Amino acid sequence: MSYSKFSASVLAILAVSATAxxxxxxxxxxxxxxVFPYTQAVAEQFANNTGAPSPIVESTGTGGGMQIFxxxxxxxxxxxxGASRAMKKSEFDLCVSNGVTEVTEALIGFDGLSMAVARSNDFDWDLTLGEIYLALGAQVPVNGEWVDNPYTKWxxxxxxxxxxxxxxxxxxxxxxxxDAWVELAMHAGCEELDFVKEGGFDGDWVEExxxxxxxxxxxxxxxxxxxxxxxxLEADPNAVxxxxxxxxxxxxxKLKGVKIEGVEPSTDTIADKSYPVSRPLYFYVKNAHRxxxxxxxxxxxxxxxxDALEAGGYLSERGLVALSEDRLRELQDAVLDGKPMASPEK
Known part of the structure; x- marks a missing residue:
């Protein structure tokens, strides 16, 4: 793999920033x-293998991390x-406006968005996406009207x-x-409601x-x-x-997963897409710092x-659902070569 495939603009940035x-x-x-626990695991493995200082890994949230990065x-x-969704166009534009003009995107694998309860909760939880929306949405249908959510009990x-x-x-x-929960669980749950289906409301209405x-x-x-x-959750067995x-x-x-649409979250159900709430995970590299x-x-x-990313690697042992072999090889080539990402569409 070559690590020298940087544009003239990035080399100019490097010349300015190298001393600092x-x-x-x-x-x-x-x-x-x-993404934090996966990156932390890689940081520990890297430090153990090389004797180099362990990277400093901070859990700031995806949006906060993008602003800092x-x-x-x-x-x-x-x-x-690290990011639990893809970079947005507004974030890409922020990067460019601050001189971060070449960034490499790495989709490292997949993760499920889980609901869980304490093991001391003895109910066999199985929720539909519609029930999740009715429990947690700010507004819901009641007697044919779209109103502030009145429900207090399951x-x-x-x-x-x-x-x-x-x-x-x-x-x-x-x-x-x-962001991912709203898109994959709340929007999907809202679309399940008879009020929405029978009313003929489209995706724009659901998003709004x-x-x-x-x-x-x-x-x-x-x-x-x-x-x-x-x-x-350990302190309150009735909480999710x-x-x-x-x-x-x-x-x-300490915890057990809540089934969604009859499917329990697991590496197998996330990998085979039978679990309905899953999403890709990413990290982004600032090529000017390479x-x-x-x-x-x-x-x-x-x-x-x-060792890290293959099925059976040390990240899959921590819950990351691995990419297919073809996608993994494509990812490795792009990231190791420093392939810059294009601007997202939105």
Whole structure:
């Protein structure tokens, strides 16, 4: 693989920033709380293999990470950001406006968006996407009217569900997990409702009216620290949590997954697409820092290694659902060669 395929503009940026950037010894990484445990695992493996300083990995959320990553080049700016959704055009434009003109995108694998409860909760949870929307949407249909959500108990949505208060801990708006949850669970759940289907409402209507999580108490934004949600579920067996599958996978001794549409979240059901709420995971590399920040190339090589990313690799052991072999080889070639991404369409 060649690491020299940078444009003249990037080489010019390197010439300007090399002295400042080289003053920092540690690789700096920000971004998604969902991607964080995978990147942290690679950082530990890299440090063990090479003896180099372990990269500094911060869990800032996808949106926050993009803002920091796109802030500029040089030692004060991070080298990589993790993301639980693809970079938006507005974020790409922010990067370009701040001189971050060449970025490589890496789709590293897939993750399920999980609902979970404490193991001490003995109910056999199985929710439809429509029931999830009715529990957590800011507005819902009641008697043919679109109104503020009145439901306070699960049994009010379906009498077969527990007669307990709805309480769900989930990610804030800055999180890519929140963006993906709204798109994959809330929009899809809203589209299941008879009110929407029989009313002939289109995708634009759904996006406008079904994107807001309720703010009257049953849904609680728990910040970017998914471990805090795990602690809250342990403390309250009636609560449910929303986070990436990796956190459920890492805490199966404490938590159990909620089935969605009859399917339990697992690496197998996410891989075969039978689990209805799954999404790709990414990281983004600032190409102007390659060859300038010590050990950055070597760290990227470790992240792209078969040991890390293949099915059965150490990241799949932590819950990442691996790419197919063909897609993995294509990814490795693009990332190791520093192939710059094109501007997203939206």
């Amino acid at each position: 950037a080289a003053a920092r010894d540690e690789i700096r990484i920000v971004g998604s709380s969902t 796109c802030g500029g080049i040089g030692e004060q700016h991070p080298d990589i950001t 049994s009010e949505i379906n009498p077969d569900l527990p007669d307990t208060d709805i309480l769900a801990y989930g990610p804030p708006p800055t999180s890519g997990t929140r 009216n079904c994107s807001r999580m309720r703010t009257d108490g049953p849904f609680v934004e728990a910040g970017e620290n998914d471990n805090l949600i795990v602690q809250r 949590g929303i986070f990436g599958y990796s956190f459920l996978y890492e805490n199966l001794d 060859g300038v920040i010590p050990n950055l190339e070597e760290f990227i090589e470790e992240y792209m290694s078969d």
